[in-house]
Amino acid sequence: MMTNGIGNVLVGQSGGPTAVINASLAGVYEAARSLDAPRIYGMKYGIQGFLQGNLVELDKLLGDKLDVELMLRTPSSYLGSCRYKLPDPAQDEGPYRTLFALFERYDIRAVFYIGGNDSMDTIARLSAWGRATGSSIRFIGVPKTIDNDLMLTDHTPGYGSAAKYIAAIMKEVICDSSVYDLRSVTVAEIMGRHAGWLAGAACLACGPDCDGPDMILLPEVPFSPETFLRKVDALQRSKPNVIIAASEGVRTRDGVFLCDLVSGGGQLDAFGHKSMLSGTSRYLSDLIQSNLGCKSRAIELSTLQRCASHLASRTDIDEAYRVGAAAVEAARGGLTGRMVTLRRMSDVPYQCVTGTVEIEQVANLEKTVPADWIAADGTHVNAAFEQYARPLIQGELSPIFVNGTPRHIRL
Amino acid sequence: MMTNGIGNVLVGQSGGPTAVINASLAGVYEAARSLDAPRIYGMKYGIQGFLQGNLVELDKLLGDKLDVELMLRTPSSYLGSCRYKLPDPAQDEGPYRTLFALFERYDIRAVFYIGGNDSMDTIARLSAWGRATGSSIRFIGVPKTIDNDLMLTDHTPGYGSAAKYIAAIMKEVICDSSVYDLRSVTVAEIMGRHAGWLAGAACLACGPDCDGPDMILLPEVPFSPETFLRKVDALQRSKPNVIIAASEGVRTRDGVFLCDLVSGGGQLDAFGHKSMLSGTSRYLSDLIQSNLGCKSRAIELSTLQRCASHLASRTDIDEAYRVGAAAVEAARGGLTGRMVTLRRMSDVPYQCVTGTVEIEQVANLEKTVPADWIAADGTHVNAAFEQYARPLIQGELSPIFVNGTPRHIRL
Numbered sequence: 001m002m003t004n005g006i007g008n009v010l011v012g013q014s015g016g017p018t019a020v021i022n023a024s025l026a027g028v029y030e031a032a033r034s035l036d037a038p039r040i041y042g043m044k045y046g047i048q049g050f051l052q053g054n055l056v057e058l059d060k061l062l063g064d065k066l067d068v069e070l071m072l073r074t075p076s077s078y079l080g081s082c083r084y085k086l087p088d089p090a091q092d093e094g095p096y097r098t099l100f101a102l103f104e105r106y107d108i109r110a111v112f113y114i115g116g117n118d119s120m121d122t123i124a125r126l127s128a129w130g131r132a133t134g135s136s137i138r139f140i141g142v143p144k145t146i147d148n149d150l151m152l153t154d155h156t157p158g159y160g161s162a163a164k165y166i167a168a169i170m171k172e173v174i175c176d177s178s179v180y181d182l183r184s185v186t187v188a189e190i191m192g193r194h195a196g197w198l199a200g201a202a203c204l205a206c207g208p209d210c211d212g213p214d215m216i217l218l219p220e221v222p223f224s225p226e227t228f229l230r231k232v233d234a235l236q237r238s239k240p241n242v243i244i245a246a247s248e249g250v251r252t253r254d255g256v257f258l259c260d261l262v263s264g265g266g267q268l269d270a271f272g273h274k275s276m277l278s279g280t281s282r283y284l285s286d287l288i289q290s291n292l293g294c295k296s297r298a299i300e301l302s303t304l305q306r307c308a309s310h311l312a313s314r315t316d317i318d319e320a321y322r323v324g325a326a327a328v329e330a331a332r333g334g335l336t337g338r339m340v341t342l343r344r345m346s347d348v349p350y351q352c353v354t355g356t357v358e359i360e361q362v363a364n365l366e367k368t369v370p371a372d373w374i375a376a377d378g379t380h381v382n383a384a385f386e387q388y389a390r391p392l393i394q395g396e397l398s399p400i401f402v403n404g405t406p407r408h409i410r411l
Numbered sequence: 412m413m414t415n416g417i418g419n420v421l422v423g424q425s426g427g428p429t430a431v432i433n434a435s436l437a438g439v440y441e442a443a444r445s446l447d448a449p450r451i452y453g454m455k456y457g458i459q460g461f462l463q464g465n466l467v468e469l470d471k472l473l474g475d476k477l478d479v480e481l482m483l484r485t486p487s488s489y490l491g492s493c494r495y496k497l498p499d500p501a502q503d504e505g506p507y508r509t510l511f512a513l514f515e516r517y518d519i520r521a522v523f524y525i526g527g528n529d530s531m532d533t534i535a536r537l538s539a540w541g542r543a544t545g546s547s548i549r550f551i552g553v554p555k556t557i558d559n560d561l562m563l564t565d566h567t568p569g570y571g572s573a574a575k576y577i578a579a580i581m582k583e584v585i586c587d588s589s590v591y592d593l594r595s596v597t598v599a600e601i602m603g604r605h606a607g608w609l610a611g612a613a614c615l616a617c618g619p620d621c622d623g624p625d626m627i628l629l630p631e632v633p634f635s636p637e638t639f640l641r642k643v644d645a646l647q648r649s650k651p652n653v654i655i656a657a658s659e660g661v662r663t664r665d666g667v668f669l670c671d672l673v674s675g676g677g678q679l680d681a682f683g684h685k686s687m688l689s690g691t692s693r694y695l696s697d698l699i700q701s702n703l704g705c706k707s708r709a710i711e712l713s714t715l716q717r718c719a720s721h722l723a724s725r726t727d728i729d730e731a732y733r734v735g736a737a738a739v740e741a742a743r744g745g746l747t748g749r750m751v752t753l754r755r756m757s758d759v760p761y762q763c764v765t766g767t768v769e770i771e772q773v774a775n776l777e778k779t780v781p782a783d784w785i786a787a788d789g790t791h792v793n794a795a796f797e798q799y800a801r802p803l804i805q806g807e808l809s810p811i812f813v814n815g816t817p818r819h820i821r822l
Contacts, residue, residue, distance in 0.1 A: 017587045044591040077584035168721055168816045175487035175819060176428045176718040180494070181456040209819045213430070240413060304711045307587040310579055310722060313815070393815035404724070404804035405579045408620045 003196020006035045006332045007109025010056070012043030012050060014115035014122065015083065017076035017303075018158030019165070019312040020145045020320035024114045025072045025078055028142065035332060041106060044411070046082035047113070049354070051098055055106070056411065066352055069221035070409035071315055072354035073399055075307035079410060085118065086125045092345055092399045094153045096129045103137055110138045110331035114324070116145035120339055120363040127337030127359065128177065138331040141339035141359050142323055146306045149366045152357045153341035157323055158306070160316030160392035166190060166306040167303065167393060170205035170213060173299060178241040185232060185288050185296040188213070189281035191305055195368045196220050198305065200381040201389055202245035213380075214242050217284075219249035221378035223258060228284075229291050231379055234293065248280050258283045310406045314395025321353060328356035336383050350391035415806035417743045418520025422452030422469070423461060425526035425533065426494065428487035428714075429569030430576070431731035432555045435525045435816040436489055437482045439553065440469055446743060452517060455822075457493030458533055462509055466517070467822065481820035483728055484788050484810055486718035489822060496529065497536045497796070507540045514548055521549045521742035525735070527556035527567070531750055531774040538748030538770065549742040552750035553734055557717045559608035560777045564752035568734055569717070571727030571803035576719040577601060578804060579713065580618035581624060581656065584710060596643060596653045596699045596707040599624070600692035603658045606779045607631050609716065611792040612800055613656035621628055624791075625653050628695075630660035631780050634669060634788035639695075640702050642790055644821020647705065659691050660739040669694045670733045671810045673716035721817045725806025730763065761802035 011028045013021055025042075032040045037059075044054035056079070062068060071078060089096050103111070113123045120141045143150050148159035169186060177186040192198040196218030206212030214235050217223065235242045241349040250258050259279030281298035288296040325338045330338060338356040343352040373385040398408035422439045424432055445452045448470075455465035467490070473479060482489060500507050514522070524534045531552045538550035554561050559570035581599060588597040595650075603609040607629030617623030625646050628634065646653045661669050670690030692709035699707040700772035734751040741749060749767040756762040784796040 015589050049592060074586065075583050076590045080592060081590045163814055169715060169719075171816055171819065172486050172718045172720060175485065175821075176714045179428050179487045179492045181460060181491060203814060207814060207816065209603075209821050297714075299713045299715075300711055301707075303584060303587045304580060304710075307583045308580075309583060338685060390815065395755075395815075396812055398809075401807055403618060404575055404615065404801065404806075405582055405618065405619075408582065410586075410620050 006032060006037050006328065007043065008039040009110045009112065009328070010041045010043060010055070010103070010105050010108045011112040012046045012083050012114070013077035013079050014046040014113060014119040015081060015145065016116070017081070017307050018144050018146050019075045019161035019307060019309045020083055020157050020317050021076070021114055022071045022074050022078045023317045023320035024144060024157060024324035026068050026319035028112050028328055029062060030068065030218050031190060031325035031328035033059065035328065036325050039106070041108070042079045045080040046084060047099070048082035048084035049080060049084070050102065051094060052094060053102070061411070067409055070400065070407060072321070072397060073309055073406060075309035075406040080411070083118070086122050089125070089129055099126070099135070100129070100135065105404070108137060110140065110328070112140050112142055112327050112331070114142040114144050116143070116147065117364060119364065120150070120359055121344050123339070124337065124359045124363045130336065138334070138336040140327040140331050140335065142327045143339055143341070144320065145396050146198060147192055147195060149195040149368070151270070151362050151365045151367050154344040154352060155342060155392060157316060157320035159197060160217045160313040160319070161308070161311070162198055162305050163204060163389055164313040164316070164393035165305050165311050166198060166201045167204035168311055169301060171210045172246065174205065174210055174243050176229050177243060177297070181240060183236055183240045183294045185285070185294060187244045187246055187281040187284045187296065187298050188299065189246055189248055189300045191301070192219060193249045194219055194366055196247050196249070197369060198368055199247035200385050203386055204389060205391060213245040215244045216380045216381055217244065217246040217250045217379065218374065219247050219251060220371070220374060223251040224253065225287060228316050232288060233292055236292070244284065246284055250280055280310065310399045312397060312399050315392055315394045317397050330356050347387060347391065350394070417443060417448050417739065419450040419452065420448050420521045420523065420739070421452045421454060421514070421517070421519045422478050422523040423457050423525065424488035424490045424492050424528040425457040425524060426492060426556065427483035428492070428718050429555050429557050430486045430566050430718060430720040431728050432487070432525055433482045433485050433667060434487045434728045434731035435553050435555060435735035437479050438732035439610070439739055440473060440735035441479065441758070443738035444470065446486070446739065450517070452519065453490045456491040457495060458497070458510070459493035459495035460491060461513065462506060464505050464513070470821070478820055481818060483732070483808060483812065484720055484817060485819040486720035489820065491822070494529070496781035497533050500536065500540055500736050510537070511546065512542070519548060523550070523551050523553055523738050523740070523742070525553040527554070527558065528561060528775060528777065531561070531770055534750070535748065535770045535774045541747065549747040551738040551742050551746065552773070553738045554750055554752070555731065557609060558603055559607060560606040560779070562773050562776045562778050565755040565763060566753060566803060568727060570608060571724040571730070572719070573609055573716050574615060574800055575724040575727070575804035576716050576722050577609060577612045579722055580616035580712060581613045582621045585616065585621055585654050586709070588654060592651065594647055594651045594654065596696070596705060598655045598692040598695045598707065599655055599658055600659055600709065600711045602712070603630060604660045605630055605777055606660070607728045608780060610656050610658035611780055611796050614792050614797050617802060617805060624656040626655045626790045627792055628655065628657040628661045628790065629780060629785065630658050630662060631782070631785060633664040634661050635664065636693070636698060640698070643699060644703055647703070649722050650799050654697065657691050657695055661691055661758050721810045723808060724804045725808050726803055728808050733765055758798060758802065761805070
């Protein structure tokens with residue numbers, strides 16, 4: 001039965017890593033502690049691991065406040081993750097019965113699931129099942145994804161750090177690529193399956209000391225080889241070293257991913273998504289070399305952009321922590337079947353507060369870059385995009401260096 | 412004519428970028444200033460640019476001490492670089508006559524060239540020509556290369572920062588790759604054409620919070636697919652997520668680069684080197700997937716490992732600065748045709764001092780990882796390697812963040 005407190009809580013992490021998914025875990029953990037939750041359990045390897053009875057007692061593991069500081073600086077999922085999709089209960093009630101029996105065994109009163117689109121689907125299904133079976137357990141989704149493609153939130157925790165990494169690395173790549181007085185084209189491949197939020201963040205490299213990328217290719221804009229080559233050729237007439245930031249999700253007019261036009265396409269994950277789209281930069285680089293007869297290099301920013309905690313955004317870490325804590329507060333207030341959101345109150349000064357929305361409104365939908373934030377010719381983002389993204393990469397949280405490398409925490 | 416001072420000096424940067432080549436430039440610049448050099452010229456785009464009359468006046472460009480602080484934090488070559496090889500003067504005296512006429516025009520008394528093996532060849536040829544023609548101009552080489560393959564120096568500036576980047580990034584990659592409770596193999600491709608110094612640095616990821624890579628493949632050890640697959644298979648029986656650090660220079664017993672076994676081999680640069688060996692990790696990843704039926708991901712650390720100034724080693728920056736300053740001191744002392752070296756005086760505490768060697772002893776030779784620093788089965792480095800490399804990644808120099816990204820200086 002409910003008391004004034006929150007009761008035992010259970011928290012899990014799901015989906016792909018980010019630099020700040022553990023900051024949300026820290027937020028859930030410390031908020032639950034401050035409400036005197038008797039037990040704070042963590043799912044090991046997400047809902048899939050928990051289904052097999054894998055859980056840990058976070059309140060016993062995290063004794064020292066230093067552990068929380070390390071957690072804020074540790075990328076990926078401290079608790080492990082999964083890409084498990086709950087079945088339609090009309091077809092298979094098994095996992096639901098198992099899960100709710102486990103909730104009962106551990107007297108769980110609130111469940112928090114930190115994840116992206118697919119994880120919000122899990123929370124939606126669990127809360128619907130709970131409602132249908134008269135359970136009083138509260139289910140709250142805590143958003144995270146570097147892809148920034150969740151609806152009804154200004155942005156998602158994880159995006160700011162990925163954007164900061166991309167901006168900082170693009171500056172270094174541009175220094176590196178501009179070193180010779182020779183014609184060259186560098187193509188940096190950036191994550192983002194169906195939305196160009198991450199590729200667009202390459203614009204943040206621009207400043208008094210750096211021109212930023214000369215072109216940014218987004219999944220939102222169909223790719224035309226002719227237009228592309230014409231633009232690269234024109235750019236090279238005014239500067240020898242051309243830099244292109246290309247989303248891994250760039251597609252032709254027919255909807256074919258560029259990376260599928262080179263050998264070694266990706267594999268499907270449990271959600272039917274391509275798990276690795278790598279190849280777009282190689283395709284573009286080959287296209288340039290064979291048509292413009294100019295040296296071209298493909299660089300894949302790869303998984304580093306989602307797990308570079310050493311270069312995380314302080315704003316992002318703070319917000320990730322706050323959405324975790326706000327989830328606990330929402331559950332304490334009796335809410336269920338909701339996702340915590342971030343609502344931007346102002347750009348200057350940047351101010352953002354947490355809110356919640358019905359999770360059904362969020363699950364399985366994707367938010368793309370608005371057309372009016374993309375340059376008219378489709379090869380860059382404009383000032384509106386920068387105004388949106390720039391505040392999200394402000395501030396740093398110094399890594400704790402031990403013996404030459406950043407120290408992390410592990411289970 | 413020589414006076415008590417050093418006279419006008421000329422400094423250039425050559426070869427591939429590093430995170431600290433500008434720290435050596437700062438060392439040359441500040442040492443020359445402290446000796447009241449009337450003019451401090453910089454070659455624009457190395458000796459090749461200078462041959463075309465491209466130079467800048469550093470003493471006019473770098474007014475504020477903040478400029479030097481930014482230079483210490485700016486990757487790649489502030490002055491631009493080249494990959495130009497001076498011809499054998501017996502066959503073509505032209506470039507020598509042009510260069511020495513330019514030296515005379517600007518009354519240059521000392522020339523400093525910051526670079527790797529090939530750049531030391533340039534200094535060797537210039538000083539030989541100078542000696543043969545009775546010139547009193549002094550030529551000093553300032554070593555830099557992330558490859559760490561120069562002879563007669565304990566290590567080269569640039570290596571420590573690349574090693575620190577590799578160690579830190581491998582820790583983050585391992586966090587990222589171990590997130591699911593699934594069998595997987597991650598292959599991270601690390602630079603190093605003919606020597607395994609960089610790949611070996613992946614061992615520095617190991618510590619209380621990280622097991623480090625499970626295997627390290629070096630160019631020094633011939634690759635056998637059978638032995639490799641057997642080892643990966645054995646590793647997977649004790650842990651689901653296997654991590655491999657592989658040098659881009661790994662070769663078969665017949666001396667064939669693994670990257671040449673996949674499509675899209677590299678291009679030759681002016682020195683006849685492959686300028687991009689990318690493909691080794693893809694080859695290994697494909698080999699694993701097709702033989703062990705297990706998910707495998709290829710990650711290329713790419714150019715980021717040589718230009719990640721945001722994660723540079725303070726030890727490396729300090730030493731790079733000191734070899735630059737020591738070069739000026741060597742020239743002031745009347746030396747020519749020499750390269751500055753680093754001599755390690757002790758491991759605990761780590762102490763290193765500068766020295767000089769005859770440049771002919773260095774040019775065009777390559778230093779590889781000693782056989783007794785490699786594990787007996789050839790798939791890792793041992794404690795002797797770590798003892799050598801660990802001191803080189805100690806310490807940090809905080810980037811100067813402006814508006815969310817590290818600020819650099821540019822010409």
